[in-house]
Each structure stands twice: as C-alpha cells, then as structure tokens.
Amino acid sequence: MHHPPTSSSGHTRRQPGLRRKIGILLLAISVAVLLMSAAVGKRILHDLTADLSRRLAVSEAQLTREKIQSLVGRELAIAQRFAGLTALGDWLLAEQDPLARGRFLAEAAGFRPAFADGAYFVIHHHTLAYYYADAERPRAVYRYTLDRNNTGDSWYFSTMEQAVPYTLNVNPDATLKVTNLWINVQVRNAAGAPLGLVGTGMRLDRFLASMLAPRTQGSMSFIVDTAGRIVAHPDPSRIEYGALDKQDSDRTLFAGLSTESGRETASRLLAEVRRRAGGVEVMEQITPDGRRMMALAHLPELGWTVVSSVNPEAAEVLSSGFIRLALIGGGVIVLMVILALTLGFDRLVLQPLLALTASAGMIAQGQYGIRMRSDRDDEIGALSQAFDTMAAEVQAHTEDLERRVAERTAELETTHATLAATHRQLTESIRYASLIQRVILPDRQLDTRMQGRYFVVWLPRDVVGGDFYLYREDEGGCLFGVVDCAGHGVPGAFMTMIAHAALERATVELGLGQPAALLERADRAVRDMLPDTQRLERLATSMDIGLCYVERASRTVRFAGAHIDLFAACGGEIRNFRGDRGGINDRKPRTFTQLTLDLEPGCVFYLVTDGILDQSGGGKGLPFGRGGFTSWLRDNATLPLESQEAALTGALNDYRGEKPQRDDITVLAFRFDQQTPAPTKETDS
Amino acid sequence: MNDIDLAQTPSTPLVRTSVQDGRLTMAGDSYPENPFEFFQPIIDWIDGFLAKDSGPLACDLALIYLNTSSIRAMMDIFDRLEEAHQGGRQVSVHWSYDPENERVGELAEEFKEDCSFPFTIAPRP
Numbered sequence: 186m187h188h189p190p191t192s193s194s195g196h197t198r199r200q201p202g203l204r205r206k207i208g209i210l211l212l213a214i215s216v217a218v219l220l221m222s223a224a225v226g227k228r229i230l231h232d233l234t235a236d237l238s239r240r241l242a243v244s245e246a247q248l249t250r251e252k253i254q255s256l257v258g259r260e261l262a263i264a265q266r267f268a269g270l271t272a273l274g275d276w277l278l279a280e281q282d283p284l285a286r287g288r289f290l291a292e293a294a295g296f297r298p299a300f301a302d303g304a305y306f307v308i309h310h311h312t313l314a315y316y317y318a319d320a321e322r323p324r325a326v327y328r329y330t331l332d333r334n335n336t337g338d339s340w341y342f343s344t345m346e347q348a349v350p351y352t353l354n355v356n357p358d359a360t361l362k363v364t365n366l367w368i369n370v371q372v373r374n375a376a377g378a379p380l381g382l383v384g385t386g387m388r389l390d391r392f393l394a395s396m397l398a399p400r401t402q403g404s405m406s407f408i409v410d411t412a413g414r415i416v417a418h419p420d421p422s423r424i425e426y427g428a429l430d431k432q433d434s435d436r437t438l439f440a441g442l443s444t445e446s447g448r449e450t451a452s453r454l455l456a457e458v459r460r461r462a463g464g465v466e467v468m469e470q471i472t473p474d475g476r477r478m479m480a481l482a483h484l485p486e487l488g489w490t491v492v493s494s495v496n497p498e499a500a501e502v503l504s505s506g507f508i509r510l511a512l513i514g515g516g517v518i519v520l521m522v523i524l525a526l527t528l529g530f531d532r533l534v535l536q537p538l539l540a541l542t543a544s545a546g547m548i549a550q551g552q553y554g555i556r557m558r559s560d561r562d563d564e565i566g567a568l569s570q571a572f573d574t575m576a577a578e579v580q581a582h583t584e585d586l587e588r589r590v591a592e593r594t595a596e597l598e599t600t601h602a603t604l605a606a607t608h609r610q611l612t613e614s615i616r617y618a619s620l621i622q623r624v625i626l627p628d629r630q631l632d633t634r635m636q637g638r639y640f641v642v643w644l645p646r647d648v649v650g651g652d653f654y655l656y657r658e659d660e661g662g663c664l665f666g667v668v669d670c671a672g673h674g675v676p677g678a679f680m681t682m683i684a685h686a687a688l689e690r691a692t693v694e695l696g697l698g699q700p701a702a703l704l705e706r707a708d709r710a711v712r713d714m715l716p717d718t719q720r721l722e723r724l725a726t727s728m729d730i731g732l733c734y735v736e737r738a739s740r741t742v743r744f745a746g747a748h749i750d751l752f753a754a755c756g757g758e759i760r761n762f763r764g765d766r767g768g769i770n771d772r773k774p775r776t777f778t779q780l781t782l783d784l785e786p787g788c789v790f791y792l793v794t795d796g797i798l799d800q801s802g803g804g805k806g807l808p809f810g811r812g813g814f815t816s817w818l819r820d821n822a823t824l825p826l827e828s829q830e831a832a833l834t835g836a837l838n839d840y841r842g843e844k845p846q847r848d849d850i851t852v853l854a855f856r857f858d859q860q861t862p863a864p865t866k867e868t869d870s
Numbered sequence: 871m872n873d874i875d876l877a878q879t880p881s882t883p884l885v886r887t888s889v890q891d892g893r894l895t896m897a898g899d900s901y902p903e904n905p906f907e908f909f910q911p912i913i914d915w916i917d918g919f920l921a922k923d924s925g926p927l928a929c930d931l932a933l934i935y936l937n938t939s940s941i942r943a944m945m946d947i948f949d950r951l952e953e954a955h956q957g958g959r960q961v962s963v964h965w966s967y968d969p970e971n972e973r974v975g976e977l978a979e980e981f982k983e984d985c986s987f988p989f990t991i992a993p994r995p
Contacts (some may be wrong), residue, residue, distance in 0.1 A: 671938035724906060725939035766980060768938075772945070799935055799973060801899075808935065808973045845880075847901060848937060 204535055211530065215523040222519045230508065235469070235478065238497040241404060242480035243465050245493035249406045250482040252396050257486055260301055260368050260385055261351060267296045267305065268370040268383045277372055277380040280309045290324050297323060300385040301392070308341060308382040344369055345379050353486050355389065357416065357426040364389045364416060364426070366487070390424075393417040403499030408489045413438040413455060416489060438492060443471045451479075458483045458490060470494075537565045541572055553580035615648045615675065622649050622678055625685050627656035634658065635855060640830035642837075642852040644796070650849035651677020651728075652794050655688065657697050664697040665855055666732045667749060669794035671725035671768075673849045684728050684769070687711045700732035700745035701779035704769065708747075711770040727768040731792045735857060740784040745777045752791040752814065753782065754822030759815050789822050789829075789856045796850035802840040809840055826854060871918045874911060882908055883933055887915050892925040897932035905939030913943070916950055926960035927951070932967070932994075934974055941977070948985050955987035962988040969993035 267273070276282070276289040297303055297318055304319035308331065318325035331338040344352050354367040366389040372380045397419045399405045408417035414425040415436045425436035438455070439448045447470045454466040458481045466481045478495040537559065544555040553576055559569035622645075631639055634656075641654060651670035657663065666688070670680030684707070691706035707730065715726050731749030733742050744751045746764015753760045762782070767775050793814065800809045821832050833852060871889060878884040883898035894916065902908040919927060929951070936944060951961045963985070965978045975991070982989045 669938075671942070673937075725942040727938060727942065729938075801935065805968075805970065807968065807971050810972050812972060847935065 204539075207530060207535060208527075211523065211527050214526065215519075218522065219519055222515055226511070226515050230511070234497045238478040238495045239467050239469075239480070241401070242478040242493045242495040243467055245401075245404050245406055245495065246465055246480035246482035246491045249396060249408075249491045249493060250484055253393075253408075253484055253489075253491070254486065256301070256392060256396075257353065257366070257368070257484075260366075260387060261353075261370075261486075263296065263299050264305075264368045264370045264384050265351065267293070267385075268372050270296075273307070273383065274372065274374075274380065277307075277309055277311075280312050280314055293318065293325060294323065300387070302385065302387045304387075305383065305385045310345065310379045310381045313341075341382065345371065345382065348373065348377055348379075351384075355416070355487055355489070357424075362421065362424075362426060364393075364424070390417060390421070394419065394421075403496035404493060406491055406493040408484075408491050409438045409455070410489055411455070411459065413452070441472050443473055447471060454481055455490060459485075534565060537561075537569060541569065544572065544576065548576055548579060551583075553583055612648075618675065618678060619645075619649045622653070622681065625681070626653060630658070631656050634663070638826065638857065639853070639855040640826045641854075642797075642830060642833055642850060644834075644846065644850040645673065645677075646796075646846050646849050647674035649675060649678035651680050652796065652849035652851040653681045653685065654792075654851055654853045655685075657692060659697050661698060661738060662734060662736045664692070664700070664703075664732060664734050665790075665792060665853055666730060667792040667794055667851045667853050669729040669749070669796070669849065669851065671727050677849065680726065680728060683711060683714055683726075684730070687714065687769075688730070698734055698736070698743070699779065700734050700743050701777040703732055704730055704745050704747050704777040705774075708769045708774055712774065715770065727771045729764075729768045729794060731764055731794075733790060733792060733855075735784060735855075742782045742784050742790060744780045744782060747777060749792065749794065750811075751780075752793065752818060753788055754791070754818045755785055755788040757819070757823075759818045759822070761811060761815065784857055786858045787856075789826070789854055791818070792851075792853045794849065794851045796846075796848035797837065797852060800837065800841055800844075800847055800850070802842050802844045806844065809837070813840065826856065829854065871915070871922065874915055885912060887912075887919075889919060889923070892919070892923070892927050894927065894929045895931075896929070899935045900933060900940040901935065901937035902940070905937070905943055909940070909943035909946075913946060913950070916947060920950065920954045920959065924959070926962070927954070928961075929963045931963060931965045931978075933965070934967070934971065936977065944981065945984075948981055951987055952985055955985075962990075964990050964992065966992045966994050 270289070270292050272285070272289040272292045276285040279285050293305065297305055302319070304317070305325065306318075307316040307325060308314070309316075313331040315328045315331055316325040317328050331341050333339075333342060340354065344354075349371065351368065351370040354369060356365045356367060357363075358365065365386050367384060367386045369382050369384040371382055374380055393408065394417075397406050397408075397417060399419065405419055407415055407419065407423070410416050415423050415438065416425070418424050423436050438451055442448045442451060447468075450468050451470065454468055458464060458466045462483055462485045464483075468479050468481075470477050470479050472494075474496070476497060478497060480493045480495075482491045482493075483489075484491065537557070540557060544557065547555050555576055556573050557569035558573070559566045561569070626643070628641075631641070643652065643654065645652060651673045653668050655664070655666040655668070668681065668684050668688070670677050670684050672680060687707040687710035688703070690710045691703045695702055695706055697703075711726075711728070729746075729748035731744070731746040731751060733744050733751065735742050744762055744764075746762075748766065748768040749764045751762040751764070753762065762780055765775070765777050767773070798808060798810055798814060801807060802809065803813075817833065817836050821829055821836075824832060837850070873889055874885050874887045876882065876885040878898040881899060882902050883896045883900045886895040887893070894912070896912075900908075916927070929947075933944075948963070951963070955961050965981075967974045967978060969975070975993075978991045982991060
C-alpha cells in the first residue's frame with residue numbers, strides 16, 4: 186500500500202498498515218493464547234482436581250483404616266488385658282470353683298463396660314463351657330457347652346489348633362443383616378497348653394456406619410473383603426452378607442465399575458494392597474455415576490480392604506474461591522503476556538519502523554541531521570544503521586554541495602559586489618565626466634542669443650560621447666558647428682577635448698568668418714597634438730566637423746564640412762549640401778570646400794552628425810539615412826523649432842524601436858528670419 | 871598560419887578566412903568596442919597571406935554598418951590590397967549590399983574611389 190507523502194506534522198501522518206496488520210495478528214495470537222490458556226488451565230485444573238481427589242481418596246482410605254484399626258486395636262488391647270487377668274487364669278483352671286469364679290466376675294465387672302458393646306465371653310477349654318456377659322446381664326452366665334460335632338462350634342476348635350495370641354473373626358449374619366466382629370484371645374499356661382478363649386464381640390456395622398458416613402461431599406468409603414464383596418457400606422442395601430461363592434452378586438466392588446480394564450485393575454490392586462500391608466493403592470475408575478478416584482487401604486487384621494471413592498466433580502477439592510483466583514490470575518497473566526507482546530513488538534519493530542519512516546520523510550524534506558543510533562544486532566538494527574549511513578552520506582553530500590554552492594555564491598557575490606562597485610565607480614566617473622563635457626557645450630550662449638531660433642538634439646550613446654557642438658559670435662556674425670570625433674563613450678569624449686582645443690586655436694588665430702580655413706587650421710592643430718606615430722597608425726583619431734558662419738551684413742551663410750552635410754529647409758524645399766569627403770586628422774591633410782548660401786528668411790539650417798543617418802531601425806533594420814531625415818524635414822521643418830526638437834527625438838525613438846542607439850547623435854538647427862544676430866559682445870561675467 | 875572563423879555578433883561582423891581558397895569573407899555590422907583589437911588579427915592574416923603566397927586574394931564583403939574606427943580599419947585593409955595590386959598580385963573585392971540601404975552603398979563607393987584593383991559593388995537581388 187503506497188501512501189503519498191503527507192504533511193510534515195508527524196502526528197497527523199496516517200499510520201502505515203503494518204500497525205493495523207500487526208494488531209490483527211496479535212489479536213489472533215492473543216485469542217489463540219487465551220484459548221490455549223483456557224485449555225491448559227482447564228487441564229491443569231483437571232489434573233489438579235484429579236491429584237487432589239487422589240490425595241483426598243488416599244487420606245480418606247487411610248483415615249478410615251486408622252479408625253477401624255484403632256477401634257479394633259483398642260478392643261483387642263482390652264481383650265488381651267482381660268485375658269491376662271490372674272483371676273481368669275485361676276477360673277479357667279477351676280470352672281466350678283465358686284471362689285475363683287467370684288473373684289473373676291468381680292474383676293471382669295470392671296472390664297466389661299470398657300468393651301465397645303459392653304460384652305465379653307469366656308470359653309473353658311477343659312469343659313467347653315461358654316460364658317457370656319453383656320449390658321443386659323453384666324455378670325457372665327453360662328450359656329451352653331460347645332460340641333466338637335456341631336459345625337456351628339467348629340470355629341472354636343479350628344481356632345485353638347493354632348497357638349496364636351488372638352484371632353479376629355468377622356461374622357456377617359445374613360438373616361439379621363448384621364456383621365459381628367469377634368475378638369478371640371487364647372489363654373494358655375506357661376507350657377503353652379490351652380486353658381481357654383476369651384474375647385468380646387461387637388456389632389461392626391454400627392461403628393462402620395458411623396465411620397463410613399460421608400465426611401466430605403463427593404467422597405464415600407466402603408469396605409470389601411478379599412473377593413471384593415462389600416462387607417460394609419454407608420448404604421446397607423449394598424452390603425453382601427451372603428456366602429463367598431456368590432460371584433454373581435452385584436454387591437461387589439467390581440459391580441460398580443463400568444469397564445473391564447477397570448475391573449482388572451481393581452482386582453490387581455486389591456491383591457497388591459493385601460500383599461503390601463500398610464500401603465495405599467490408588468486408581469481412577471469410570472463408574473455409571475461418572476469418574477471416581479478410588480484408594481484402597483488394607484486391614485490385615487480383618488482381611489478387609491477399605492475403598493474410599495472420591496468424585497472429583499462433586500468433591501470440593503478446590504474451593505471456588507481458589508478457582509476464581511486461578512482464573513483471574515491466569516487471565517491477568519495472559520493479558521499481561523499479550524500486552525507485553527504488543528508493547529514489545531511495538532517497541533522492537535513498529536516504533537523503529539515508524540521512526541525510520543518519519544526520518545525518511547524528514548530527509549525527503551531536506552533535514553539530513555536525523556540519526557537512528559540503534560545498537561541492536563538484528564535486522565532492524567542493521568536497517569537503522571544502513572539508514573544512518575545513507576542519511577550521513579546524503580548529509581555529507583548535501584553539506585558539501587551547500588558549502589560549494591555557498592562558496593560559489595560568496596565568490597559570485599564578491600565578484601558581483603566588486604563589479605557593482607566598479608560599475609558604480611565607472612558610472613559615477615562617467616557621469617562626472619559628462620558634467621565636464623557639458624561645460625564646453627555653448628548652451629548658455631545659445632539660450633541667451635538664439636532664443637526660439639535654434640534647437641539642439643544632443644544624444645551621446647554612453648552618457649559622454651565623441652559629439653559636441655559649438656557656437657561663437659564676433660562683430661560680423663556667428664559660427665555654428667557640429668563635431669563628431671571618431672569613437673564614442675570615453676574615448677570619443679577624450680577626442681572632443683582635442684577637437685575643442687584645436688578649433689579654439691583655429692578660431693583664435695583666424696577668427697570665425699572662414700569655415701573652410703578653420704577646418705584646415707584645426708586639422709593641422711590636431712596633427713600637432715597627436716603626433717603621427719606608428720602606434721597611432723591604426724587608431725581612429727579622425728573627426729567630422731561641419732561649420733556654418735552666418736554673416737549679418739551680407740545675409741549669407743558660409744558652410745564647410747569635413748564629412749558633414751548641411752541640410753536646408755526653405756519653404757517646403759529641402760536641400761542637402763554635401764561636405765568634403767575626408768575628415769579632420771584623416772590619413773592625409775587636405776583642403777576644404779566652402780559654400781556660400783543666401784540667408785533666406787524662413788529657411789532652417791540643420792547640421793547633423795552621422796549618428797542619426799546611420800541609426801538602424803524601421804521594419805527592416807535599415808539606417809535612417811539621408812532619405813529618412815529628408816522626409817522628416819518635409820513633414821516638420823515648418824514647425825516652431827522648440828516643437829521640432831521634440832518631434833525629431835520622438836521620430837528617432839519610433840524608428841529605432843527595440844534597436845539600441847548605435848552612435849552619438851547631434852543635430853544643431855538654426856534660423857534667422859527678420860532679425861539677424863545682434864552684434865552685441867557678451868559681457869563676460 | 872591559422873584561418874579566422876568568427877561568428878557574427880550584434881556589434882561585430884562574421885569574419886572567415888581561407889588560406890586554401892585565398893578568400894576573406896566579412897558580413898554584418900561593425901562597431902566593436904575596441905576596433906583595434908578586433909581588426910588586428912584580420913590585418914595580420916592579410917599581411918601573412920600576401921607575404922607568404924602568390925595566389926589571388928578575393929574579398930567577399932557584405933558589411934552593413936561601419937563606425938568610424940571600422941571604416942579606418944577597412945581603409946587600412948584596402949591600402950594593403952592596393953599595394954599588393956601595384957606589386958602585380960591578383961586581388962579583388964566584391965561588396966554586396968541591400969539597395970534600400972543608401973548609406974552602405976555610398977560608403978562602398980567611397981572606398982572604391984581610392985582603389986585601382988577590381989572592386990565590384992552589387993545590390994543584392
């Protein structure tokens with residue numbers, strides 16, 4: 186996805202799609218992690234529950250066994266103390282001795298209440314007389330005599346065959362639905378000859394019922410015999426009082442198990458727990474009511490096995506508070522992991538990338554000082570370093586360029602400043618030179634003497650120039666002149682000084698009246714001033730001069746031109762009087778021709794240098810020429826002279842258009858109508 | 871010796887020389903700021919050519935405006951041609967101009983007056 190570069194403000198920059206994608210990815214990961222956590226948690230919870238259920242079952246089984254054993258052991262201990270009574274021994278030796286019987290009964294009276302059921306029996310081995318005492322008959326009375334041939338009495342004879350200190354005999358009564366436990370303690374003399382059997386009987390089911398009563402929810406205990414038949418159960422209907430061979434009975438441990446493998450396991454563990462007395466075996470079983478943890482603890486004295494069954498679902502092995510805590514804790518941990526992932530990814534990948542992007546943006550805007558400075562040794566670190574290198578490179582190049590540009594600019598500025606200063610200096614110098622040049626121009630005299638009867642167009646090309654004009658008076662008349670020195674600008678201006686000096690010398694020597702003679706004298710004067718050296722051979726130092734002397738008395742105009750023409754406009758007729766071809770200080774000295782013209786009223790005389798005739802312009806860029814000037818004269822020569830000046834300047838500008846002025850331009854025009862020039866000498870101030 | 875090949879500028883004419891063809895071509899306006907510097911190489915070339923060779927020299931000119939200094943320089947050039955012509959060298963000038971431009975026509979005529987070698991002035995058709 187390509188984003189066009191955005192504005193420079195970083196915070197308005199649209200986040201690239203990566204962050205969104207990563208967000209989605211992290212969300213997916215988080216959901217997966219959550220689901221997995223839930224599964225794992227459930228599993229952990231399950232395992233924990235199973236483990237705790239197992240422990241609960243074990244402890245239940247052990248506790249039940251302990252209780253039964255302590256009960257039975259207590260009874261046995263009392264029975265053994267009872268059997269050790271001297272009075273009993275004496276009585277067993279002499280059953281019919283009233284004295285002995287009395288002593289025994291007196292002692293036995295203290296023992297009887299200590300027995301659980303408050304009953305005892307005594308069997309005399311010699312007489313096989315059976316005495317029995319219980320709560321109803323506290324003093325033992327004779328009941329019957331045992332008979333060897335009576336199967337009901339066979340237990341006694343089989344018991345006495347083996348000289349064991351005591352035997353326990355569990356006697357389930359299917360008719361009465363009771364289970365009696367008989368504790369039989371043999372009494373023998375020192376030689377080991379049997380004297381009798383004493384003991385106590387107790388209604389086991391009564392105790393067991395209280396013992397097996399469920400203490401915790403979801404757990405129950407019952408007792409099975411070696412064959413797995415239930416001999417004690419909180420629910421009496423489950424107790425099997427029947428014979429050992431009733432295999433189809435459902436009142437067995439196995440009947441409550443759903444799977445064949447479970448039954449096999451139960452059978453195996455039952456044998457195992459019998460072999461390892463004192464141990465506890467645990468198994469997980471599937472019953473019709475669901476999963477159960479079962480612990481087996483063997484009671485070797487009774488040949489019974491306690492089975493404690495725990496329902497993990499029902500048993501509150503884990504308090505709901507703990508589960509809630511575990512769930513919240515797990516959730517918090519998962520959330521923190523997700524947060525850490527997100528933040529870590531943001532910090533490790535997205536932030537550097539965004540920073541890189543921002544930096545690239547800044548570089549695009551020409552800020553090269555940016556540095557990532559990552560010391561990471563991964564791909565982003567490498568990217569950042571590459572970026573830094575690039576930025577540094579670009580910065581170096583840019584700075585180098587800028588420095589060079591600055592240097593060049595400084596150089597240029599210096600040069601420009603120097604040039605500007607030089608130009609200003611030159612300009613000022615030339616403007617000052619122009620002031621000096623204007624000093625030689627006879628404007629004040631013309632203004633004073635020729636008011637309204639003359640005009641001058643004086644346009645040096647470059648502020649100063651090689652053209653100037655002159656005006657002199659003497660008693661007989663006045664001299665008008667235009668001078669065009671070779672070149673223009675400063676070189677031309679130098680030449681005007683020479684020309685001015687030469688003409689000054691000529692007029693001082695010869696007066697004003699003879700223009701041709703003045704030209705010849707000026708030519709000589711210039712040659713004197715500029716020795717014709719080899720060095721000057723090819724420098725153009727010539728000058729064109731046109732002179733008109735207006736003689737009052739004869740009313741004539743004497744004209745001589747060194748390469749300068751005179752135009753005369755008389756009542757619509759334009760005449761062009763050509764001067765001589767050569768100029769002053771041309772290659773060879775020469776003589777000049779002088780024309781004498783009548784000073785007719787209404788005639789206007791024009792002396793022009795070649796600047797106006799050579800000025801290019803018009804449609805084809807051709808020179809203004811004699812033709813151009815003549816046609817202008819036709820249209821304008823009858824205008825008042827003050828207007829003619831502006832008209833000529835305007836016409837010239839129109840013709841020139843975009844073309845530059847080519848040379849210095851001078852036009853000096855004069856007329857004498859009724860009045861001839863006044864013969865008054867100027868009073869020098 | 872090197873030939874000259876200068877392009878035309880507003881104030882200087884096109885100048886082209888050919889030693890091989892014995893030809894000098896000039897066309898355009900001529901009012902250089904420093905005429906001496908501009909014309910010196912041309913004069914040097916003509917001097918060199920006339921000194922070195924015995925072949926004819928033909929000048930094709932189509933100059934339009936010349937300031938005083940340029941006129942002076944052209945006079946120098948024609949002086950050299952005249953001198954060579956007097957010495958038996960074959961030289962010629964052909965000046966073509968726009969018949970509407972009376973000034974340059976007059977100028978060419980003035981130049982021609984001082985020359986005895988073949989100097990033709992032809993209005994451009």
